[in-house]
Structure formats: structure tokens, C-alpha cells
Amino acid sequence: MTVLTSAHARLILVVVLIAFAPVAGLAGLATSAQAATDDPKGVGISVGVVGPSSRATTTPAVTAPVKSPAVPAVTQTTIKDTAAAATALGANPTKIAGVFYVSGLTTHTDSEAGPGGGTLVLDFTMRNITDAPITSSLRFWLDNAVDLPVAIVDKVSIDGLAPNETRTVSATIPDVGQWAWFKGHVTMTPPADIGGTALSPVTRDSFTLIPPYFALIVLAIAGILSLILRYVLLLSRTAPEPVEEVAS
Structure with missing residues (x-):
């Protein structure tokens, strides 16, 4: 079984947080735009x-x-x-x-x-x-x-x-x-x-x-971050497992 080192785990967490940042920003902008323009009357x-x-x-x-x-x-x-x-x-x-x-x-x-x-x-x-x-x-x-x-x-x-x-x-x-x-x-x-x-x-x-420039930019950022995450996961899977020393 492959076990991620703490450094790999921290790196994956950082990539995930960066990936969700544009989505959170987009949601905030959409909420602000709706509040500013919604006028049903x-x-x-x-x-x-x-x-x-x-x-x-x-x-x-x-x-x-x-x-x-x-x-x-x-x-x-x-x-x-x-x-x-x-x-x-x-x-x-x-x-x-x-x-x-x-x-x-x-x-x-x-x-x-x-x-x-x-x-x-x-x-x-x-x-x-x-x-x-x-x-x-x-x-x-x-x-x-x-x-x-x-x-x-x-x-x-x-x-x-x-x-x-x-x-x-x-x-x-x-x-x-x-x-x-x-x-x-x-x-x-x-x-x-x-x-x-x-x-x-x-x-x-x-x-x-x-x-749709904004949508294309968001998709490009999401694609780049996805590639980075896949690369990090690939590195973690190919990393050698630590060998336990046997006491003599």
C-alpha cells in the first residue's frame, strides 16, 4: 500500500485550495451582480x-x-x-x-x-x-x-x-x-x-x-490546476516506500 508523505499531503492540499479559489471568486461576483441588478418590478x-x-x-x-x-x-x-x-x-x-x-x-x-x-x-x-x-x-x-x-x-x-x-x-x-x-x-x-x-x-x-473570455479564463485555470494535481498524485504513487530497518 502506498502512503503519502506529509510533504505530499501538504502539496496536494495547497493545489486543491488554489483550484477552488477561482470558483469561490466567481460565486462572489455572481452574487454581487445579482444583488446589484435584480429588479423584478x-x-x-x-x-x-x-x-x-x-x-x-x-x-x-x-x-x-x-x-x-x-x-x-x-x-x-x-x-x-x-x-x-x-x-x-x-x-x-x-x-x-x-x-x-x-x-x-x-x-x-x-x-x-x-x-x-x-x-x-x-x-x-x-x-x-x-x-x-x-x-x-x-x-x-x-x-x-x-x-x-x-x-x-x-x-x-x-x-x-x-x-x-x-x-x-x-x-x-x-x-x-x-x-x-x-x-x-x-x-x-x-x-x-x-x-x-x-x-x-x-x-x-x-x-x-x-x-466568453471570463468563462474561457476560468476553464483554462481549472485545466492547468488539474494537470498539476495529476502530476503530484503521479509522483506520490511512484515514490519508493520507506524500508524499515530490522533490529539485529
């Missing part, structure tokens, strides 16, 4: 609009059906430059019933190595091609790799989109997590009827990848 967000000063400021509703990241922010920007407006709408914007031009949903990411995973921004652009102002609403939401919702930004009011005005609406969602694969969505709900033309909600989707 939802949070109101002020929406600032770039355009005429008479336009009202609205407050979209934000809900989090799962343990949510920090509160998203929504901004609306009127694009006055013709070339910039065409770029925002994209090469092939969708024309809706002779009332709107709408873009696809574009995604911008800012990844980070921390457990939060980074920030994701969803952009959606629309243009009023009628001769009267139009009010509509948007709903943004983000799903993770297993189709569970990460965050929802609801009831974003698009007040008084003026004739020939092009406006981009952006929803910023920080701390999206370590899911790697994300699906963004936006639904525009126009008025039910404009000038006798019936309108229906329109949905646009996007897909993006944010590398």
Missing part, C-alpha cells in the same frame, strides 16, 4: 430625443424575465444629413405600405474579460415618407444561446416622426453575460391605420457573437 428609463425641442420625452418600460443585467438605455437620434440617413437605413431598406422605410436591426458589441461579458447595442432606423407626422412604438429584446430572454426594453414611444425625417433608435444593454451567442430583436408597432391603409407590426432580427 422593472425600471423606467428616460428617453432623450435629438430633434425639435417641442418633442416630448417618454419613459419606456424595462422588464427582466430572468436574472437581468444592468438597466439598458435608449436614445433616439434624428439624422439630418442625407448621406448619413441613407447609410443608416442600409442599401435595401424595407418599404412598408408607402408609409415607412425601415432598416434591419444592426448590432454593435463591446466585449470585456470580466464576468459581465460586455455591452451590446441594438440600432433600428426608420423614415416617414408621408406628408404628416406619425407616432409609433418599439419593443427591443435580447435572447441568449438557449433562447432565454436576457433583457427586454418595451414601450419605446416614437413620437411625432416628421415627414421625411429619418430617426435611429438605439438600445444599449450592458453586462449581457457569458452566453457567447446572442439574438437581438425589435418590433415596430405603427398606427393601425394611416389614410385608409391598414398597417401591421414589423419585426427585425440580428445575430451576434461575444467571446
Whole structure:
């Protein structure tokens, strides 16, 4: 029977403690993030609009059906430059019933190595091609790799989109997590009827990848410590057993 020496036992204990340190730290970070961001009642967000000063400021509703990241922010920007407006709408914007031009949903990411995973921004652009102002609403939401919702930004009011005005609406969602694969969505709900033309909600989707750096780092550390532990155990098994001296 192989008996570990006290030095081997102490070395194995140190390796085990080091191996559990990242796990304990990750659990503490997750607990802190949850305590800081968990808000089952939802949070109101002020929406600032770039355009005429008479336009009202609205407050979209934000809900989090799962343990949510920090509160998203929504901004609306009127694009006055013709070339910039065409770029925002994209090469092939969708024309809706002779009332709107709408873009696809574009995604911008800012990844980070921390457990939060980074920030994701969803952009959606629309243009009023009628001769009267139009009010509509948007709903943004983000799903993770297993189709569970990460965050929802609801009831974003698009007040008084003026004739020939092009406006981009952006929803910023920080701390999206370590899911790697994300699906963004936006639904525009126009008025039910404009000038006798019936309108229906329109949905646009996007897909993006944010590398899960923190999860990869934790796995790498765990793998290295596992190799060290296996090496220590191998040394202990191959060490020669002490020979007892026989008294003469």
C-alpha cells in the first residue's frame, strides 16, 4: 500500500485550495451582480430625443424575465444629413405600405474579460415618407444561446416622426453575460391605420457573437490546476516506500 508523505499531503492540499479559489471568486461576483441588478418590478428609463425641442420625452418600460443585467438605455437620434440617413437605413431598406422605410436591426458589441461579458447595442432606423407626422412604438429584446430572454426594453414611444425625417433608435444593454451567442430583436408597432391603409407590426432580427473570455479564463485555470494535481498524485504513487530497518 502506498502512503503519502506529509510533504505530499501538504502539496496536494495547497493545489486543491488554489483550484477552488477561482470558483469561490466567481460565486462572489455572481452574487454581487445579482444583488446589484435584480429588479423584478422593472425600471423606467428616460428617453432623450435629438430633434425639435417641442418633442416630448417618454419613459419606456424595462422588464427582466430572468436574472437581468444592468438597466439598458435608449436614445433616439434624428439624422439630418442625407448621406448619413441613407447609410443608416442600409442599401435595401424595407418599404412598408408607402408609409415607412425601415432598416434591419444592426448590432454593435463591446466585449470585456470580466464576468459581465460586455455591452451590446441594438440600432433600428426608420423614415416617414408621408406628408404628416406619425407616432409609433418599439419593443427591443435580447435572447441568449438557449433562447432565454436576457433583457427586454418595451414601450419605446416614437413620437411625432416628421415627414421625411429619418430617426435611429438605439438600445444599449450592458453586462449581457457569458452566453457567447446572442439574438437581438425589435418590433415596430405603427398606427393601425394611416389614410385608409391598414398597417401591421414589423419585426427585425440580428445575430451576434461575444467571446466568453471570463468563462474561457476560468476553464483554462481549472485545466492547468488539474494537470498539476495529476502530476503530484503521479509522483506520490511512484515514490519508493520507506524500508524499515530490522533490529539485529
